[in-house]
Amino acid sequence: MRTIRFLLQKEFRQIFRNRSILAMVLVMPVMQLFILPLAANYEVKNINLVIIDNDHSSYSQQLISKITASGYFRLTGYVFAYKEALHLIEEDKADLLLEIPHGFEKNLVKDNHEQLFVAVNAINGTKANLGAVYLSTVIRDENDEIRLQLVEPARFQSQAGVEITTSNWFNPYLDYHLFMVPGILAILVTMIGGFMTALNIVKEKEVGTIEQINVTPIKKHHFILGKLIPFWVLGNVVFTLGLVVAWLAYGIVPAGSILLLYGFIWVYLLAVLGFGLLVSTYCDTQQQAMFIMFFFIMIFILMGGLFTSIDSMPDWAQVVTRFNPVSYLIDVMRMIVLKGSGVRDVLPRLGAILLFALVLNTWAILNYRKTS
C-alpha cells in the first residue's frame, strides 16, 4: 500500500506540474461539449426543393403550397425541364426534385391513381432519406384532402378509415441535442482516458525515467495501479464537468439514477485506461502510441453507434460492435440519461464492461516487462 501511495504522489505531481496539458485536458472537453452538439446536428430542415410543374392545375398548385407550408422545404427553383432541375442538383443548389406530370389532375380523377416523380440527391444518405420521408408524408396528407374533396361525403363514410396516433417517448420534441450530448460525453471521456494513459508510460520510456522505476523493487501491478488511479480520478473529473455542462448549456438532467451512471463510468474508465496502458506497453515512442490509439479510437467511435444505428449494420459488423467498449457506454449513457433505465436494464452491459476491464488490465500487467 505504501508503495502505491508514493507512486500516486509522483504521478499526481507530474500531472499537476504540466499546466498546459492539464488545462487542455480540462478545457478542451468543455469547449467540445459546447460546440460539438451545435455542429453535430442531423436534424434535417431547410431541404432545398426544385419543382417542375408540367400540369399547372389547381391540384398541383395546392400540392405545391402544401409542401412549402410544411416547414421542411425551401423552394429554390421552379423550372420547366427535368434537365434544368438536375443541373440545380448537380450544383448542390437543390437536394430534391419533384416532377408533377402532364395531366396530373385529369388522370387522377379519371384513372383513380396518378404518379409523381421524385428524385433525391442521395450522396448524403441521412438527408436524402428524411427528405423523401417528409415529402411522402406531405403528399399523403394532400392525397387525403383531395380524396375528401372528390368523394361525396356519404360515400366517404363507407370507406374504412384508420387513425394512427403517434407519440415520441423520451424526447417528445425530437430535440437532437438530447440524443447527441450523452453520446459525445461518452466519446470525450474515452478519448481523454485512452490517450493520456497511452502516452504516459511511453513518455517515461522515451525520456528514460522508466529505467529508474524498473531497477526498484516496485511490483508490476503496483506500477500499473499507480498509473491507473490518477487517470481514473482525472476521468471522473472530466465526466463530472461534462455532466455540469450538459445541464447548464442544454438543460439535460439524467432521468435515471446518477449513482448508477457513475457506477458504470467507474467500471468503464478501468476498461479504457487498461486499454491505454496495454497500448503503451507495446509502443516505444509517443508518436507510435498516439497513432495506434488514434487508429483504435477511430474504429471504436465509428462502430459505436454514435451517428449511425447499430441495428442497421450487417450481422458481422454487429458482432464486431460487441467487442467495442465505447458502444456499451454510448448505449448506457442514452439509456440512463434519456430513458431512466434502472440497474436491471444495464446489468448485462455492466457485466460486459467488467469483463473488458479485467482482461485488458491483466493483459497490460502481463505484457509490461521490467527487463527489456
Next chain:
Amino acid sequence: MLPAWMKSFTRWPAAQNAVNDMKQLYTFIRKEFAHVLRDRKTLLILFGLPVVQILIFGFALTNEVRNAKIVIYDQAQDVASQQLISKIEASRYFDIAYAVMDRAGIEAAFKKGDIRLAVIFPQGFNNNLLHTHHAQIQVIADAADPNTATTLTSYITSIIQDYIASQEPYQITPQIRFLYNPQLKGAPNFVPGVMSLVLMLVCVMMTAVSIVREKETGTMEILLVSPFSPLMVIISKAIPYLLLSLINVITILLLSTFVLELPINGSIPLLFAESILFIITCLTLGIFISVKTNSQQVAMLISLMGMMLPTILFSGFMFPVENMPLPLQLISNIVPSKWYYNIVKAIMIKGLGFSAIWKETLILAGITLVLLFVSFKSFKIRLS
C-alpha cells in the same frame, strides 16, 4: 593549390552550389526516409488506417434504417390486426422482437434499450374498422434517436395506410428515385471524407511531430548548425510525407473503385492535381505547428484538437454544415479540408470538371499561400 580541372568549376560558383545543394538535399531526404521506414508500427497504422476506414464506411455504416426491432401490443387479436402484423413483419424495415401483454411491458422494453418502436392495437380493432369505419392504432417511437424515430414512424404509417387504403380511390403515389447513391450507402459521402482525414493525419500530424521530436531530442540543434540551409532541412522533412500521402490516396482510390465499386466519374489527373495541392496545404500547416511548439505532446494535441476535429466537424462529411449556427458556418470556411472535400465529391461522385470547382481550388491555393507566408515569417534559425 587546386588542380586545374577543379579550378574550372569554381568559375561558375552558382552552378556548383546548385549541384551541391541538390546532393545535400538528396542525402537529407534519405535520412528522413530512414526515420519514417524504421518505425514499422507507425507505418503499419499509416497504411492500415485508410484501408480499415474504407472497409468500415463501405460495409458497416449505412444511413438506411432497417431491421429495427419493434414490439406489438395486440389487445384486439382479431383478423385485421393479425393481417397488419404479418404485413409489418414482412417488411425489411422491421423485426418484431416479441409481443407484450400490457403497457408497462412497453416501457420496460424501451428501457432495456433494444426496442425502437411499439405498435398498439386497441380492443375490437376489426369490429371498429368494419362497423364504425373508424379504428385507432397507436404508434410509440423511442425518440431518444429523433431521426430514426421519424423515419420509422413514417415507414409504419405507410405500411398501415397501404393496407387500409389499397381499396380507396384517387391514389397519388410518389415514385422516389435516389440519385448518385440508390442504396443510401455511406460510401459516396465518406470516401472523400476519409481522403481528407487521412491526408490531414499524415501530413499535418506526422510532419509536425517529427520536426518537434528533433527539437525535443536535441538533434535539431545539430541540423541547424550544419552548413545546410535551414529551409532545406524543413523541406526534406516534408518530402517523405508527400510521397506517403500520395500512396495513401492511390490506395483509397483503388479500394473505393474495386472493393466498394464506387468508380471515379471525373478526370483522374485533375483529382491527383487537386490532391497534391491539398497535401501541400497540409504540409505547410504541419510545419507551421512545428514552428510554434516545442513538445511532442503539445504538437499532437494541437494537431488532433485543432486540425482533426475541425476536419471531422466542418468538412461536411459527417455533419451537415448548413444545419450549424451561423458563426460555425463562417468558421467552416477557413478549414481547408472543407474545400478539398467538396472538390473530391464533385470530381469523384458527380463527375464534374474543373469549371465546377475553380472557386474551391482558388480558395485552397489562397489558404496555402497565407500559411506558407506566416510560417516563413515565424521560422527561426535559433532554437531558444
